Amino acid sequence: MKPRAEFFKEIIADLRMAASFVTILPVASSKPADDGAVARATWALPVAGLLVGLAGALVYKIASRCGLTANLAALLALATTALITGALHEDGLADTADGLGGGRTRARKLEIMRDSRIGTYGTCALILSFGLRWSALATIANPWAVTLALCAAHAGARAGVPAFMSLVPPARPDGLSASAGSPPGRSVAIAFALGTLVLALALGPGKALAGLILLSLAGLLLARLAIRQIGGQTGDILGAFEQLGEILILLVAAALLGGH
Known part of the structure; x- marks a missing residue:
């Protein structure tokens, strides 16, 4: 058994790794990561997502206190989460839509996904993503309910990423997903447990279950599509999976919390 000090040191290192993986915050260690460090740290992705959700919720609350409408506050909250993450997941969604939607061959689809244009x-996917999330938050309206919804969405959407990385092989030998490696079973289980816990606390057991079922179905559909068209997953596919999760969980939250 590892000494307690070393155990907590590893936890902090994983949290920093996960935060640096999905945000632009300068929290990464200056020391080079060991082989497999990113994959092992994926258990902490829901925690990093929770922080992103809290940041968006804080901006929403401040905007509401300043007298802005729910529509404007929701837009500012989404802008905050996109800023903190460097629009990493939105970029992945757009590239995935362009790649899977265009190109006739696997090679061409992968080429399109790597194109920065x-x-x-991709444009339609981004409009739908922002539009659905914005509408869901504006429907919920109440700042406390929005806080719960954003925390649930950002933690829950990232909870399934390790499982997706583990079950779906990389589509190419290079790139973000391939370099990160396959998460171990322990990281997959912890991430799922953390995401489920946040969903249950924020939305209640029933709606949490509904969110998990929808997220699982979306993941299976995206995995099947990615494997058939490009042979597996990429960093862009993971970003698209996270965005689908956010959308679905916010819609479930809007159905539960809207108008309260």
Whole structure:
């Protein structure tokens, strides 16, 4: 058994790794990561997501206190979460839509996904993503309920990422997903447990279960599509999976918390 000090040191290192993986916050260690460090740290992705959700919720609350409407406050909250993450997941969603929607061959689809330019499919996907999330938050309206919804969405959407990385092989030998490696079973289980806990506390057991079922179905559909079209997952596919999770959980939250 590891000494307690070393155990907590590893936890902090994993939290910093996870935060640096999905945000632009300068929290990464200056020391080079060991092989497999990113994969092992994926258990902490829901924690990093929780921090992103709290930041968006804080901006929403401040905007509401300043007298802004729920529509404007929701837009500012979404802008905050996109800023903190460097729009990493939105970029992945757009590239995934362009790649899977365009190109006739696997090689061409992967080439499109690596292109920094955004196409019609990507533009439509981003409009739908921001529009659905914005509408859900504006429907919920109440600042405390919005806080619960954002925490649930950002933690829950990232809880399934380790499992997705573990079960779906990389589509190419290089890139963000391939370099991160496959998360061990322990990291997959912890991430799922943390995400489920946040969902249950924020939305209640029933709606948490509904969110998990929808997230699982979306993950299975995206995995099947990615494997058939490009042979597996990439960093962009993971970003698209996270965005689908956010959308679905916020819609479930809006159905539960809207108007309260």
